[in-house]
Amino acid sequence: xxxxxxxxxxxxxxxxxxxxxRLEMGSLWEEFNRLGTEMIVTKAGRRMFxxxxxxxxxxxxxxxxxxxxxxxxxxxxxxxxxxxxxxxxLNLGVLSPSPPCRYAFHSSSWLAAGxxxxxxxxxxxxxxxxxAKGAQWMxxxxxxxxxxxxxxxxxxxxxxxxxxxxxxQPRFHVVFVDPRRDSERFAHxxxxxxxxxxxxxxxxxxxxNHRITQLKIASNPFAKGFRDGDPEx
Amino acid sequence: xxxxxxxxxxxxxxxxxxxxxRLEMGSLWEEFNRLGTEMIVTKAGRRMFxxxxxxxxxxxxxxxxxxxxxxxxxxxxxxxxxxxxxxxxLNLGVLSPSPPCRYAFHSSSWLAAGxxxxxxxxxxxxxxxxxAKGAQWMxxxxxxxxxxxxxxxxxxxxxxxxxxxxxxQPRFHVVFVDPRRDSERFAHxxxxxxxxxxxxxxxxxxxxNHRITQLKIASNPFAKGFRDGDPEx
DNA sequence: CCCTTTTCACCTAGGTGGTAAGAT
DNA sequence: ATCTTACCACCTAGGTGAAAAGGG
Numbered sequence: 001x002x003x004x005x006x007x008x009x010x011x012x013x014x015x016x017x018x019x020x021x022r023l024e025m026g027s028l029w030e031e032f033n034r035l036g037t038e039m040i041v042t043k044a045g046r047r048m049f050x051x052x053x054x055x056x057x058x059x060x061x062x063x064x065x066x067x068x069x070x071x072x073x074x075x076x077x078x079x080x081x082x083x084x085x086x087x088x089x090l091n092l093g094v095l096s097p098s099p100p101c102r103y104a105f106h107s108s109s110w111l112a113a114g115x116x117x118x119x120x121x122x123x124x125x126x127x128x129x130x131x132a133k134g135a136q137w138m139x140x141x142x143x144x145x146x147x148x149x150x151x152x153x154x155x156x157x158x159x160x161x162x163x164x165x166x167x168x169q170p171r172f173h174v175v176f177v178d179p180r181r182d183s184e185r186f187a188h189x190x191x192x193x194x195x196x197x198x199x200x201x202x203x204x205x206x207x208x209n210h211r212i213t214q215l216k217i218a219s220n221p222f223a224k225g226f227r228d229g230d231p232e233x
Numbered sequence: 234x235x236x237x238x239x240x241x242x243x244x245x246x247x248x249x250x251x252x253x254x255r256l257e258m259g260s261l262w263e264e265f266n267r268l269g270t271e272m273i274v275t276k277a278g279r280r281m282f283x284x285x286x287x288x289x290x291x292x293x294x295x296x297x298x299x300x301x302x303x304x305x306x307x308x309x310x311x312x313x314x315x316x317x318x319x320x321x322x323l324n325l326g327v328l329s330p331s332p333p334c335r336y337a338f339h340s341s342s343w344l345a346a347g348x349x350x351x352x353x354x355x356x357x358x359x360x361x362x363x364x365a366k367g368a369q370w371m372x373x374x375x376x377x378x379x380x381x382x383x384x385x386x387x388x389x390x391x392x393x394x395x396x397x398x399x400x401x402q403p404r405f406h407v408v409f410v411d412p413r414r415d416s417e418r419f420a421h422x423x424x425x426x427x428x429x430x431x432x433x434x435x436x437x438x439x440x441x442n443h444r445i446t447q448l449k450i451a452s453n454p455f456a457k458g459f460r461d462g463d464p465e466x
Numbered sequence: 467c468c469c470t471t472t473t474c475a476c477c478t479a480g481g482t483g484g485t486a487a488g489a490t
Numbered sequence: 491a492t493c494t495t496a497c498c499a500c501c502t503a504g505g506t507g508a509a510a511a512g513g514g
Contacts, residue, residue: 040482040483042494042495043494043495043496046481046482047481049481049482080492080493081492082492151494164493164494165493204493205493205494205495206483206484206493206494207483213483213484216482216483217482217483220481220482220483221481221482221501221502221503222480222481222482222483222500222501222502223481223482223483223500223501224482224500224501224502225482225483225499225500225501226482226483226484226500226501273506273507275470275471276470276471276472279505279506280505280506282505282506313468313469314468315468384470397469397470398469437469438469438470438471439469439470439471439507439508440507446507446508449506449507450506450507453505453506453507454477454478454479454505454506455476455477455478455504455505455506455507456476456477456505456506456507457476457477457478457506458475458476458477458506458507459476459477459506459507459508467514468513468514469512469513469514470511470512470513470514471510471511471512471513472509472510472511472512473508473509473510473511474507474508474509474510475506475507475508476505476506476507476508477504477505477506477507478503478504478505478506479502479503479504479505480501480502480503481500481501481502481503482499482500482501482502483498483499483500483501484497484498484499484500485496485497485498485499486495486496486497486498487494487495487496487497488493488494488495488496489492489493489494489495490491490492490493490494
């Protein structure tokens with residue numbers, strides 16, 4: 001679907017106010033989201049799967065833009081994966097699917113387990129093709145496949161630093177490169193942000209929900225080595 | 234070594250007239266050049282080895298530059314590899330090494346064999362990071378490892394089109410992106426070209442000089458599978 | 467005969483989750 | 491007990507020259 005734009009769509013520069021972004025692989029993102037998406041974080045940095053990619057429109061073909069992403073905590077909680085009190089209260093319906101039978105073997109779910117860790121420094125990831133003309137960005141799908149997530153607070157590779165067992169919402173920003181002298185004064189008018197709820201996820205160092213693992217293996221080409229039976233193209 | 238700049242260094246824009254480029258892997262290029270460098274061309278496109286890479290200096294850190302390469306015919310001849318008339322006249326000393334013994338088994342060499350084919354359309358290869366600031370270009374070695382050579386006159390992948398069995402001189406160009414309105418009128422002032430004689434080569438569809446093959450195998454990591462004996466790091 | 471094309475085994479380079487050991 | 495790390499086999503993706511087949 002098309003993203004809801006950030007607050008305050010008024011007062012935006014003409015170069016960004018008509019910008020629109022469609023999330024690619026939307027059905028795959030929704031399939032993960034229904035199970036409660038998990039993303040691995042490692043010391044060396046791990047890519048996201050699905051990859052965050054968008055199709056852009058509404059840019060000025062001749063203007064320069066910078067594209068970037070950041071990740072904001074979805075709440076101030078820390079989570080753990082396990083068996084709750086039988087299903088009352090702590091289960092987060094949005095996060096885990098309603099199991100077909102509440103007493104089935106696989107009935108674990110995400111439980112709030114205290115307040116969030118101190119937030120890591122809020123890094124951003126610039127799309128490596130930035131800056132580029134609007135025409136270039138709109139020509140084809142923009143893929144953030146170089147973006148990596150890490151749990152290393154001291155990371156010096158420029159990766160996105162996240163806390164494991166915390167929930168995050170990826171955000172996507174289109175920034176018009178203002179050629180005017182005192183462009184800093186208009187910075188707040190020169191960008192537009194997009195947030196796709198179906199891309200939210202739990203950062204983990206190892207997968208907790210086995211259904212997530214299975215869906216990753218089934219849909220990520222690099223995990224083909226772990227597929228069992230007959231394929232389905 | 235440092236490149237000789239193109240003719241007419243006078244009248245250049247301040248943003249390019251101090252630009253300098255040092256060829257990287259110079260000793261490897263020279264080793265190939267002493268044997269007579271050959272570069273494979275294929276229908277699908279083949280990378281160069283050694284890769285053309287330079288270290289830049291003298292750019293304006295804050296100005297925008299485009300970096301690109303093209304290839305110019307070194308002469309108007311077509312060549313063939315074989316046995317000459319005993320060593321008189323047709324042997325090109327620069328192209329093949331003086332064999333230790335003129336009557337040794339490996340005494341073939343490049344011989345002129347008629348006039349050149351009609352020149353293919355003179356394509357150029359823009360470095361994919363173009364345009365970028367001078368500071369960015371000077372930060373580290375600029376590598377043209379995405380450049381591919383093809384002999385397909387109908388190529389639509391944007392590769393460099395060359396005629397097999399013809400000699401070429403790679404050229405490297407630094408172009409200042411002039412922000413002025415009528416910048417086209419200053420185009421001839423806004424670039425500086427570099428030509429390294431040790432990078433000239435013969436385009437081939439299959440290696441002719443067995444010593445070139447051996448040196449490629451010995452020095453190209455992707456050809457490690459063809460190395461025989463003990464390695465030498 | 468000489469040159470080109472195709473296919474292939476063998477590499478580099480790097481993205482997967484599994485697994486077992488380590489850390490707290 | 492729970493989470494993290496390091497290493498691994500197994501993939502994708504693509505760059506090598508060898509060898510055989512193709513073409514004029």
